[in-house]
Amino acid sequence: MASSETARLINRSVVLDAIRTNQPISRADLARQTGLQRSTISLIVDQLIEERWVAEGDVGQLPRGRKPRLLYLNMDRAGIVGINIMPHVTKLALADLSVRFTTQESMPTLPNPKVFLEALCARVQNLLSAHREITYEGIGVSLPGRVDYLGQRLVFAANLGWRQIDIKGPLERATGLPVQLENAANACALSEVWSGPHEGLRDLIAVTVSEGIGTGIIANGQLVRGANGAAGEFGHVCLDEQGPPCNCGSRGCWEVLASNAAAVRNYTCGISENSGKRNASGRRELATSFADILSLADRGDLKAQETLDAMAHYLGLGIAMLVNGLSPSVIVIIGEVTRAWKRVGPIVEQVVKERARMDAGTRIVPTDDTMQPRLRGTIALVLQKHFRPRLFA
């Protein structure tokens, strides 16, 4: 069911998104870029200025003719709250419309979801009352688990041991702001196509490598959530029928072979086999975390390097699966392993080349973890509703 108002909504979001991604920009340039008439652009921009989404700035420089008035997103218009729940730590942030963080905080993720949620709500309320100068539009939450397809409830989070938790309800009651939940990998994928070098890509996959492996899929420019939001568990695809058991009940899952946890397990098993290894300085070292393995490999520990190589091999095998099946333009890798990409990357590329046809030229790209893609994704999640509303399926 569409009317002239539908047309307005479509054009409005086209113009708003064009301003977002091209600011500063003049009305005339907007007309050229969107294909709309200059008169129409003026009307829509007037409306956006009235709603305070857009602000008029200085005049631009041109060689000839009347100088254009440049348009910007009005950063004072709204802030967004981002919450990234991870197995041990939860991060909170306030961001503006260009996904710049103005405040960041951390808190422990408590094992009891009820207790944790109470603490989280209090923390968010504090944060909001400390920054009353800006009105906040909404809260985006990313977490390592499955969310139902409307972003309403957490259905299952293996690494947290949580099941059927209503996170949206308490947060909305505590803050009065609309809350959107999303799986962490999905949030990362969204973040990638929202801004930065992969902005606007219509086929992209984000692979999060930490304790497990998650996949966020964007196809035809939309997140693939599957029936009831259960898509994205490529981490539990069986790549080796006789492989080690996984806590999902299967064995040889991709994430049992290629996650950080897998690397730690492999490394410590190796140590017991070889009854200890010595590093360059002669001291025996035990890796208790994946970070340890990374630094050990860096300092020349052969066993750690082999562990990474094996991880890279299996990463490649799973990525080849994604390339074969979905052929995205880009696959983004997220996680600590990217810090060793100089070593890991070539192995991944090699395995993918052997196992997948790369005609479509899929690029495999590590992400800078300091960009906090999970957190940035939560912001994109909320902004999406305003800037790219899904008007028609």
Place this chain on the structure above:
Amino acid sequence: MASSETARLINRSVVLDAIRTNQPISRADLARQTGLQRSTISLIVDQLIEERWVAEGDVGQLPRGRKPRLLYLNMDRAGIVGINIMPHVTKLALADLSVRFTTQESMPTLPNPKVFLEALCARVQNLLSAHREITYEGIGVSLPGRVDYLGQRLVFAANLGWRQIDIKGPLERATGLPVQLENAANACALSEVWSGPHEGLRDLIAVTVSEGIGTGIIANGQLVRGANGAAGEFGHVCLDEQGPPCNCGSRGCWEVLASNAAAVRNYTCGISENSGKRNASGRRELATSFADILSLADRGDLKAQETLDAMAHYLGLGIAMLVNGLSPSVIVIIGEVTRAWKRVGPIVEQVVKERARMDAGTRIVPTDDTMQPRLRGTIALVLQKHFRPRLFA
């Protein structure tokens, strides 16, 4: 860029598709179903009748009040040509708007693409001139290979040995009709959501099992073609690193483990190992085709049954991958193997249950091959343009 005309186009296709899927239907019911005003429905229907897409039929029966005039799709309005190119045989058909075949023919698929294309064009021209009473809207072509993302060229077809063949051009020049190419598995998936029990499903995967394995993915109601149309090759995902070599250069690909060709290979190897098997009547039998294996298994041949069981096991493993990763509402299995689904189905279900979380309730459904899903898909492919035009990404 949207205008009031865009709104019209949207509403027009909404109404047309509602008539298609609910015919016969009255204007008043259309208004109730689409949410448009009765007056608007009348205007749009007038236009559709003028364009001869829709025809007014008899009056319907109601307990009280004025009787409605029922609307139908006008079957005389247009026909569609469907061409399904398979490794040995190519099928041609003429169909009406409700995807009923009015004519069907077959011809051999010749190894030389140039020669074959000439023969195909001649055949289509014959077919069209023999049925001049109806004007044809377009030609849909399905083939076992990859097509670039605009449906323009065949990029690569392993089983045919063809590469970079322009199929669209010659056919369009020969007939003057617009031609749409699509990968066979994609065509099947489209056919499934176009009509029949899975009509309108937004997340569905079609798995074609023949010499290879193809996957056609529909997510968020749209075909997933990937960058440059290269998606859908889950058949070449490596499920066993040490598995048999595949002609794609890798080894242990799903289709090397679970296709018809794999079954034939396994069966004949088994025969050479056991130096021959005897069936119930005591005669030694050699399976030269997958159909042989099916009938042998049916007649109690143990080795054939074991072969099918192994095939089922690997089919399940690959399907579990699709369930984990994409979680569609339905996975449709297409191919001769469905004829033995009574035996194969339970094994597949069992493996999927062990290897994938089925929270979302994905159903695995064999398709009746006599429905010719590949051919039906080509028709849906063409009709899609008229009935569900993609106005906005």
Place this chain on the structure above:
DNA sequence: ATATTTTGTTCGACTGTCGAAATAAATGGC
């Protein structure tokens, strides 16, 4: 000063939907 160029606005034409009222057609009770 004046012509030129480019930006931004104004206004009437056009397209399309909405919603209320009018018209059409059928049933059932009197």
Place this chain on the structure above:
DNA sequence: GCCATTTATTTCGACAGTCGAACAAAATAT
């Protein structure tokens, strides 16, 4: 047969939105 009731369809004026041409504004070059 006549009238109230019900449901379907059409008619028509109001409203929203874009288009496109004309106009006004602002800056530069001559």
